Amino acid sequence: MADEDIREAAPAALASDDADVEVEEGATPVAELDPETRARRDAALRQVRKLGDPVLRASALPVDRFDDALRAEIERMGELMGDALGIGLAATQIGVLHRVLVYRSDPEDPLTALVNPVLEWSSEETEIASEGCLSIPFVHVDVERPAAVRVRARDARGEQLEVQASGLTARVIQHEMDHLDGVLMIDRIPREERKEAMRAMREAQREASLA
Numbered sequence: 193m194a195d196e197d198i199r200e201a202a203p204a205a206l207a208s209d210d211a212d213v214e215v216e217e218g219a220t221p222v223a224e225l226d227p228e229t230r231a232r233r234d235a236a237l238r239q240v241r242k243l244g245d246p247v248l249r250a251s252a253l254p255v256d257r258f259d260d261a262l263r264a265e266i267e268r269m270g271e272l273m274g275d276a277l278g279i280g281l282a283a284t285q286i287g288v289l290h291r292v293l294v295y296r297s298d299p300e301d302p303l304t305a306l307v308n309p310v311l312e313w314s315s316e317e318t319e320i321a322s323e324g325c326l327s328i329p330f331v332h333v334d335v336e337r338p339a340a341v342r343v344r345a346r347d348a349r350g351e352q353l354e355v356q357a358s359g360l361t362a363r364v365i366q367h368e369m370d371h372l373d374g375v376l377m378i379d380r381i382p383r384e385e386r387k388e389a390m391r392a393m394r395e396a397q398r399e400a401s402l403a
């Protein structure tokens with residue numbers, strides 16, 4: 193999940209059937225989706241800002257009104273994320289500069305929304321795992337992050353909330369919190385790997401457009 197690109201034009205429709213495409217961690221390969229699910233995903237992805245869009249580099253602003261508009265925004269983010277088959281989404285990814293993120297790292301879990309999240313603690317122990325980003329199609333990179341975090345935030349109604357997470361959930365939260373500061377997963381890997389990832393992305397996009 194990260195960004196500098198090329199695609200506002202024809203987003204995920206770019207995926208050719210044999211392309212190795214996934215979205216945020218853990219999603220079903222696109223080629224295996226039924227046509228309806230795939231169409232819904234493509235429509236959702238068209239609303240997600242992609243690498244190269246300056247808004248992805250902006251710092252989002254704290255939310256100070258916990259009103260119906262905020263709850264509608266969160267609901268829309270949850271729907272978009274679900275339709276896009278992602279497991280996390282930050283408001284900046286849909287062009288809204290609010291410090292809001294949503295995630296659902298296990299399909300059985302309810303959607304969690306964090307408003308104005310602040311990292312309170314992160315473990316010294318780190319883990320390396322593959323990440324993807326709805327804003328950076330075709331790219332998966334190994335990112336090293338703290339294995340566990342504790343985050344303080346507010347929920348959609350403004351209630352204080354503390355989340356302690358490890359594993360995939362900790363990773364998703366950190367990835368989405370990065371988005372709120374204009375940081376992308378490709379910023380967290382060595383320069384050489386970033387160049388390689390960008391090359392692979394352009395290649396996949398070219399192939400997809402020819403498919």
Ligand SMILES: [Zn+2]
Nearest residue numbers: 193194325326
């Ligand atoms: Zn992302």
